[in-house]
Amino acid sequence: MSSLADELSAQILELVVAAIARGEITGTAPDLITLDRPKNRDHGDYATSIALQLAKSAGKQPREVAEILKGAISQLPGVSSVDIAGPGFINITLNRSNQAELVRTILSAGKNYGSGSSLKGVAINLEFISANPTGPLHLGHTRWAAVGDALGRVLSASGAKVSREFYINDRGRQMDLFGQSVQAAATGQAIPEDGYQGEYIKDLAVQVLATNPSISTSEDFREAAYRIQLDEQKSVLDTFKTHFDTWFSERSLHDSGAVEHGLLKLREQGHVFESEGAIWLRTTDFSDDKDRVLVKENGELTYFASDTAYYINKRERGSDICIYMLGADHHGYVNRLRAVAACAGDNPDYNIEILIGQLVKIMEGGEEVKLSKRAGTIITLAELVEKVGVDAARYTLIRYPVDTPMVMDIDVLRKNTNENPVYYVQYAHARIAAVLRNVAELKIIYTLENFDPAQLTHDRENELLGALAEYPRIVASAAELREPHRIARYLEELAGVYHGFYADCRVLPMGDEPAAPIHSARASLCAATMQVISNGLDLLGVSAPERM
């Protein structure tokens, strides 16, 4: 679906190209004309600085260039007036009833309004969380649980074929320590020095013994506890409304021969070498700080070997782009992962993307809660949900760009006030639902057929239409930039515009006043707004309540 702004932008580009062809302007046309929505309402519905950009090569004053384009732009369909302002901005005002046609577009597209095709045909593997199955998911995983899931939804909405994966690190020393720790807890022995100390280990021990009292070896404890812990992670994520297409076990990578296969592929590409008894990948060929060991001197495969094999496996399963969402404490992996892609013969600037999320601090009772596994002050995802609810937790985690460190204040999230922006947005949705219930009760008809765009002439209506028109662009940019927070910020803006409309534009007839076309038209506008809020919240995995 192309938005009104996109069409307008393309049409202006044609005009610029034509003007250059006629020799009225010298220079080269840009690939694309950017249309901004001016902050100031006096600057029209859309504005472009194209004249300022072309002025230099044209050898003319910016306002002269703008003057050349002005006439043709004002002839474009749907444009009501064009003004030149300031140093040479071209401000475009759209025909209002033409703009109001958008309501029909939204209502007929329904859930699909906002979806696009910018990523059509692209298969994306989205890997996030990927926690060890040796403990509950905690706050460190939470940001990605929300943002990763939302990004998956946003990418899908842009036409990509998305596979969300959770990589289970179910192999290696940590798993063995985990097994030994549970066994120690079950048999009343001291937990190993470098083992897992948390209270949950004791719970696991109890559960393991309950199902199998005769269990004895640490391997058996490990396997039994692993299954319980993994199930618990799955169930918590399920309540958090985060879903995965594939839970990919590191073990399966080894069992299936994928690791051997990956090594072979890297050898073929010529980046594998032996030194000091170990087998290495020469990642320094591709701007890594140092080369990385694949097979240790003692013959064991490193975790890095699994990583490389997993990447190759993802690509061979058909993913064009592999996105990794990692915490800031893993940012040292960026170069080596990119190097892996390059070593496998791929383009590290296309086939692999690594998103680094800064850590989340948490405040409660006015103090920062220090997270420490040893001190037992880890806050789990389950606890967070219990304290503030799924919607508030998800929304808050998503509304900030991931490269800013964020502070979550538990006390604020518990409040049902504006400090908690999720309510502001949800309230707008619920408010519209209430209005439409009343509309239905008064038997006011608002259909696609009887919608009359000419009724919507109020400034508030116009402003609301403008905001609704932005939605497809917002979704497209959120997908392109991998930044789902843009959806949240947009929804806050849209909710604000709606509340303003609501305050100034009465939807229902007053008292005994008979229903008129304006009431139907406004009801349609409300329905369109509700649809967009609902679509947006859906991309965030946050509920859109009918009543609050």
Add this chain to the structure above:
RNA sequence: GCGCCUGUAGCUCAGUCGGAUAGAGCACCUGCCUUCUAAGCAGGUUGUCGCUGGUUCGAUUCCAGCCAGGCGCACCA
């Protein structure tokens, strides 16, 4: 030491490809519910966009250097 991220209002933070008077919420004041959900609206107050240079018609945005904070630099997983 090297690398990545961050520094915008009293607080928490938006502001992608450089654009017009730098925004929002909270906090603080003032109005607005005997007609749609006041979890709302309208208005007021709040800034050396970390610092210094550079690029140009124009820099919070791009570049360089510096200062401050966070996080990393394993034949661990």
